Amino acid sequence: MMDTRNFDAGKLTLPELVALIEYHNRRYWELGEPEIPDARYDELMRALAGLDPGNELLTRVYAPAVAGSGKVRHRNPMLSLDKAYSLEEVLKWADKYARTPDEPLLVEPKYDGISAGYDGRILSTRGDGELGENITAKLPLIELETAGYRGPLDRPVRGELVIRDDDFRNLYSHIYKKGGGTYKNSRNAVAGIMGLKEIDEMIAQKAKITLVDYNMVSFRVRLSELADRWEGLLAELAALPYPQDGVVLKLADTAYEASLGSTAHHPRGQIAYKFTNIRRTTKLLDVEWSFGKNCLTPVAHLEPVEISGTTIKRATLHNVQNILELGIEIGDTVTVERAGDVIPYIVSSEPGAERRSPLIENCPCCGTGLVRRGPELCCPNPDCFETELQRLAAAVRNLGIERLGEPTLRKLMENSGVKHLADLFELKVMDILKLEGFAAKSAANLIEEIQKARVVNDYQLLAALNIPNIGANVAKVIFAHTDFAGLRKMNVEELSAIPGIGPERAQALVRELAAQSEYLDELLGAVKLIHAAPEPEERPTVCFTGKMPEKRSYYEKLAEAHGYAAADDVNSHLSLLVAADVNDTSSKLKKAAKLGIRIVSLDGFLRELEGAAAPEPEEPPEGQLELGL
Known part of the structure; x- marks a missing residue:
């Protein structure tokens, strides 16, 4: 039997291709239980086209199976879109139909839901493009979002039935599907609810589905500018609070x-660019808990699987909270995703025949009972060797001692009595020569670098x-x-008044500076401190990433009202990255982590x-986004 996954x-x-595509069509459109991600299905379709x-x-x-009250013939057909999987394919399409290099294009979200249209009386799905299903009975659940309006569906429109990201996060964690259990993702929820014959239970649970107007969000760009603006446009679309599986491009001249x-x-005058994060399924063999400076991080050991030519x-697994939420x-x-050069991560799981919990109760190093701190699992023992090693390694990185890596630090801690940063400044060349792998020159170079620090x-x-x-x-x-x-004398209120610090961080500073006072005195006695404060007008910078409930400009104005300067990119000068999902693996989050920039959830x-005195910015108007060239 063919392996369908x-x-x-x-x-x-x-x-084999035809049989497999037919099988997955039924799983996706009729049963609403897809076995493979869109990118894998698209691989089958491209192979068939070849x-x-x-x-x-x-x-x-195709259209998902819904519970309707009869067929509806569309006055104008609701067709599907041709697909592209790279910018090169998009440009090839555009070059084919553009009349000049300055041909205007519209770049819009490709919403991940169910296509539907409302003629003022009847709400219907796309169906086969010519005939759709009458789902007018579902109107009590549906809210319209269009230019300048958000409310009951009260005007003709074509769009996509979706569940906004914020609604899925806030409402659907408490909405139970027929037969029990909550919905795994917003698209499954839309398909499941549209497939119900009776919706009284959903109305009682205050379920809500949004019909978002296809014309509401649209970026206008000239063909000659498209390549240069492509990444920025994708980032703008990603910040919208709707589930998306790609981008729609249209010729702006409708005639x-x-x-x-x-x-x-x-x-012919439209095309869909499909997102192609590559996913594969495999078996979770074990979970290893590795040490960081403040917590333990779970790492999945997988039955080897190939993704984009790389054996994974x-x-x-990010943290203990992620394991619990995924039920792994x-x-x-498990389904593993890898996009570009991003570290592979697990996005979902299906129960195996034999299962055992990956969670641990005691520290693998010192045996101390572990504790939860937010989403993390931590060893509370301040004398835990592995925790001390990771904290020392992080301190060394902050001081810029490049030659002193974790393996050498481990040897120094095990053989030379090194425990804290101050101990490193007391080391001599002979101490380094005692370590395996060091000769006179390399030992002298290391000591010289430590002393420079x-x-x-x-x-x-x-x-x-x-x-x-x-x-x-x-x-x-x-x-x-x-x-x-001056810092050591400041209280929580004084620290909180510094733009970008806030009470939570101020409390941590006061607490830790007091707890580490004796150690800090020793450290200050071992170094020469340089104080080179920036100019007074320099403000902390903040960048936002991910899909958020409101437009990004709203949060940027809010941040600026509290002393921040908004930034578009992550670089070494950035003070703070605010993420809709801190466990995401976007390029901004990856770069911020590499640079040591603080990352915080929205x-x-x-x-x-x-509690800050600065006023909130005005609520952004709902509806049409202000989009320029």
């Missing part, structure tokens, strides 16, 4: 676009204390207002701003 589309015969370009499966228009006509499957054996246990079949910027030393959420960039902000001596950032 793990296959190489390029090696399948034509009959073997049999005229196959009717390539032009068939010209209409004149191009359409095939039986799609209009390990993947991050050892022995499960005695002359240190105040913000580097503060970051080296490993106080949670106080990295080098935040420390720079603090020392723009005081020096080390909820955490808003809590930090609570």
Whole structure:
């Protein structure tokens, strides 16, 4: 029997491809229980196009099975869209139909839901493009979002039935589907609810589905600018609070676009760029808990699986909260995703035949009972060797001692009595020569670099204390207002008044500076401190990433009202990255982590701003986004 999940589309015969596509069509459209992600299904369709370009499966228009009250013939067909999987394919399409290099295009979200239209009386799905299902009975659940309006569906419109990200997060964790259990994702929820014959139970649970107007969000761009603006446009669309699986591109001249006509499957003047994060399924063999400076991180050991030519054996599980939310246990079949050069991570799981919990209760190093701190699992023992090692390694990185890596630090801690940062400054060449792998020259070079680190910027030393959420960039902000001596005298209220610090971080600073007072005195006696405060007008910078409930400009205005400067990109000068999902693996989050920039959730950032005197920015108008060239 053919493996319906793990296959190489390029090696399948034509009959095998057809059978597999038919199987997955039924799983997705009729049962609402897809087995594979969209990117894998698209691999099958591309392979079919290569073997049999005229196959009717390539032009068939699909729609999910819904519970309706009859068929509705669309006055204007609701066709599907042709697909592209790279910017090069998009540009090839545009070059084919553009009249000049300055041909205007519209770039819009490709919403991940159910296509529908409302003529003022009847709400219907796309169906096969010509005939849709009458789902007018579902109107009590549906809210319209269109230009300048958000409320009951009261005007003709074509759009996508979706569940907004904020609604799914806030409402659907408490909404139970027929037969029990909550919905795994917003698209499954839309399909499941639209498939119900009776919706009284959903109304009682205050379920809500949004019909978002296809014309509401639209970026206008010239073809000649598209390549340069592509990444920025994708980022803007990603910030919208709707589930998306790609981008729609249209010729902006609607009369010209209409004149191009359409095939039986799609209009020629439009195309869909599909997101192609690659996913594969495999078995979770074990979970290893690795040490960080403040917590333990779970790492999945996987049955080897190939993704984009790379054999994947390990993947991050982020933290204990992520494990609990995904319900992952050892022995499960897991879906692994890898986009570009991002570290592979697990996005979902299915229970295996034999399962065991990956959670641990005691520290693998010292045996101390572990504790939960937010989403993390932590060893509370301050003398735990592995925790001390990771904290020392982090401190060394903050001081910029490049030659002193974790393996050497481990040897120094085990053989030379090194425990804290101050101990390193007492080392001699002979201490290093006792370590395996060091000769006279390499030992002398290491000691020289350690001694150079005695002359240190105040913000580097503060970051080296490993106080949670106080990295080098935040420390720079603090020392723009005081020096080390002044910092040690400040109370929570005074620290909270510094823009970008807030009460939570201020409390951590006061607590840790008091707890580490004796150690800090020793450290200050071993170094020469440089205080080079930035100019008074320099403000901490903040960047936002991910899909958030409101437009990004709203949060930028809120941040600026509280003393921040909004930034578009992550770089070494950024003070703070605010993420809709801190466990995401976007390029911004990855770069911020690499640079040691503080990362905080949107909820955490808003809590930090609570109680501040600055006014809130005006609520952004709902509806049409203000989009320019």
